[in-house]
Amino acid sequence: MTTTKAHGPTAKMDIRGVSKTFDTRAGAVHALDRCDLAIREGEFVVVVGPSGCGKSTLMMIAAGLEAPSTGQILVDGKPAGPAGPQRTVVFQRFALFPSETVAQNIAFGLRVAGVDRAERARRVTEQLEFMRLSQFRDAYPHELSGGMQQRVAIARALVVRPEILLMDEPFGALDAQTRTVLQEEVARLSREMNYTVMFITHSVEEAVYLGDRVVVMSSRPGRIKKEIAIPRDAGWRRLDIEEASSEPGFIELKREIWALIRTEIVRQ
Amino acid sequence: MATRVRSFWRTPPGKIAWLAICLGSIVVLLGAWWYLTRPGGGISPLFLPPPDEVLDAFVRLLSRPYLGSTLGQHIAASLEVVMTGWLAAGLVGLPLGIAMGWWRKARWVAFPIFQVLRPVPPLAWIPLAIVWLGIGESARVFVVFIAAIVPWVMNSMQAVYSIDALLVSAALTLGANDRQILTRVVCRTALPTLVAGARISLGNAWTTLVAAELLAATSGLGYIALNASRTLEIGILLVAMAIIGVLGALFSVIMQLVTRIVAPWSRANAEGA
Numbered sequence: 001m002t003t004t005k006a007h008g009p010t011a012k013m014d015i016r017g018v019s020k021t022f023d024t025r026a027g028a029v030h031a032l033d034r035c036d037l038a039i040r041e042g043e044f045v046v047v048v049g050p051s052g053c054g055k056s057t058l059m060m061i062a063a064g065l066e067a068p069s070t071g072q073i074l075v076d077g078k079p080a081g082p083a084g085p086q087r088t089v090v091f092q093r094f095a096l097f098p099s100e101t102v103a104q105n106i107a108f109g110l111r112v113a114g115v116d117r118a119e120r121a122r123r124v125t126e127q128l129e130f131m132r133l134s135q136f137r138d139a140y141p142h143e144l145s146g147g148m149q150q151r152v153a154i155a156r157a158l159v160v161r162p163e164i165l166l167m168d169e170p171f172g173a174l175d176a177q178t179r180t181v182l183q184e185e186v187a188r189l190s191r192e193m194n195y196t197v198m199f200i201t202h203s204v205e206e207a208v209y210l211g212d213r214v215v216v217m218s219s220r221p222g223r224i225k226k227e228i229a230i231p232r233d234a235g236w237r238r239l240d241i242e243e244a245s246s247e248p249g250f251i252e253l254k255r256e257i258w259a260l261i262r263t264e265i266v267r268q
Numbered sequence: 269m270a271t272r273v274r275s276f277w278r279t280p281p282g283k284i285a286w287l288a289i290c291l292g293s294i295v296v297l298l299g300a301w302w303y304l305t306r307p308g309g310g311i312s313p314l315f316l317p318p319p320d321e322v323l324d325a326f327v328r329l330l331s332r333p334y335l336g337s338t339l340g341q342h343i344a345a346s347l348e349v350v351m352t353g354w355l356a357a358g359l360v361g362l363p364l365g366i367a368m369g370w371w372r373k374a375r376w377v378a379f380p381i382f383q384v385l386r387p388v389p390p391l392a393w394i395p396l397a398i399v400w401l402g403i404g405e406s407a408r409v410f411v412v413f414i415a416a417i418v419p420w421v422m423n424s425m426q427a428v429y430s431i432d433a434l435l436v437s438a439a440l441t442l443g444a445n446d447r448q449i450l451t452r453v454v455c456r457t458a459l460p461t462l463v464a465g466a467r468i469s470l471g472n473a474w475t476t477l478v479a480a481e482l483l484a485a486t487s488g489l490g491y492i493a494l495n496a497s498r499t500l501e502i503g504i505l506l507v508a509m510a511i512i513g514v515l516g517a518l519f520s521v522i523m524q525l526v527t528r529i530v531a532p533w534s535r536a537n538a539e540g541a
């Protein structure tokens with residue numbers, strides 16, 4: 001992954017005119033309506049919106065786990081094709097393989113890709129260290145706290161070196177303290193490694209703290225309502241989330257985004 | 269915690285307390301048995317002989333052949349039939365159940381068949397088995413096979429079918445193909461439930477075998493029980509029943525042990541045996 005930000009004409013991932021209609025017994029559910037979103041290389045894009053507006057659906061389509069009704073997903077200007085390690089996903093419910101240890105879970109993507117044993121061990125160990133999981137390498141998921149499980153899921157998604165990391169409310173199932181620690185961890189990750197990330201949340205604070213750009217979706221059927229750039233050099237980048245959230249600039253952005261979401265919730 | 273004392277029944281016992289409670293309940297049962305069957309105790313030894321007479325019957329069965337075979341040979345005959353029928357059922361039922369859980373179309377094809385088979389008591393197959401195969405071992409193996417295959421298939425199907433779809437999604441995004449997902453994710457995750465199905469199946473096979481031996485056998489534990497009841501040797505009848513019960517319980521314990529060995533990660537193992 002490069003450390004300089006590409007501002008070229010082609011985005012890393014381009015979500016183009018994506019709509020989604022689910023046929024349910026109760027009739028058609030229009031979840032998404034012509035969503036356009038381009039994510040540049042190295043950019044951390046956070047999608048916020050009222051609950052049920054189609055955020056998860058958008059991410060499933062971006063991951064190739066769900067087919068769009070119209071529109072398409074491009075990666076580096078080419079149709080993205082089915083799900084695969086090019087776009088890995090961190091789910092809210094962790095989705096770790098219960099029969100595998102922490103190290104085996106992290107090695108999964110390398111193993112199915114046929115990476116040889118020595119290389120696999122090297123990269124897993126490196127990833128364990130990077131996510132501060134080394135002492136848990138032989139534990140099973142059910143022996144870990146939620147926060148630790150989510151670290152494993154992040155490590156498992158990163159070790160295959162995806163072009164884009166997709167995260168769907170990854171901290172939604174965690175308690176407040178664990179969530180804060182992991183938010184700071186992800187901020188560190190994206191600072192150090194400059195990953196391209198599409199991150200979904202309903203926490204405005206989390207969005208402003210982590211994002212280079214915050215995308216607000218309308219209530220269902222979800223459309224992209226507004227995009228708000230967060231300055232890369234914002235003063236709070238270096239602070240922890242507790243301190244950051246009392247910075248005037250941070251509060252201002254938070255208020256602005258909240259106002260947008262509020263009107264969408266009221267509109268429902 | 270400190271404000272309310274937990275009731276005796278809800279406090280988890282220590283190892284020693286647990287053993288004491290288990291032994292205690294057995295001792296009480298034997299005591300009551302002995303008390304009721306002692307001379308003038310209310311129950312005639314013709315209906316229920318006292319414990320020491322049953323023990324005598326057991327020792328006699330061990331030392332002398334009964335109905336042409338030693339006790340060991342009778343047990344072996346029963347075990348052989350039950351294992352053959354159960355394993356054969358597993359050879360067919362396990363892959364079939366997994367396929368039905370994984371591929372919708374396999375489920376559509378095979379599920380109705382098993383829905384019709386399920387409510388037919390395995391014993392209802394005995395007359396047919398006798399017509400087809402005569403009163404021999406193969407008839408009993410066949411009936412055991414029928415009794416075992418239904419839970420093998422149904423539980424294996426359920427085990428695979430109820431795998432969390434999110435695990436499959438996760439595996440897909442990590443680059444796994446269908447075969448890798450089926451073997452590395454689905455079957456491994458389903459393993460404890462698959463073994464539980466095997467256990468239920470073995471239990472079914474065992475009870476059905478004993479019943480089949482009552483009708484179509486020349487050796488085996490059920491055959492002993494049937495003959496002993498005809499000759500009113502209640503002691504021997506009780507010994508046969510006790511062995512049937514103990515072996516059945518033993519199977520269950522062994523299968524639990526198997527789960528612990530093949531799926532050491534299974535959460536269910538953390539809770540009592």
Ligand SMILES: Nc1ncnc2c1ncn2[C@@H]1O[C@H](COP(=O)(O)OP(=O)(O)O)[C@@H](O)[C@H]1O
Nearest residue numbers: 022024029031050051052053054055056057058
């Ligand atoms: N597989 C599905 N079948 C039918 N309806 C669905 C399905 N997935 C999502 N939906 C509907 O689409 C809408 C958007 O859902 P979702 O993307 O999960 O929202 P969000 O993640 O923003 O809370 C909801 O109304 C939901 O009920």
Ligand SMILES: [Mg+2]
Nearest residue numbers: 055056057169
């Ligand atoms: Mg969601």
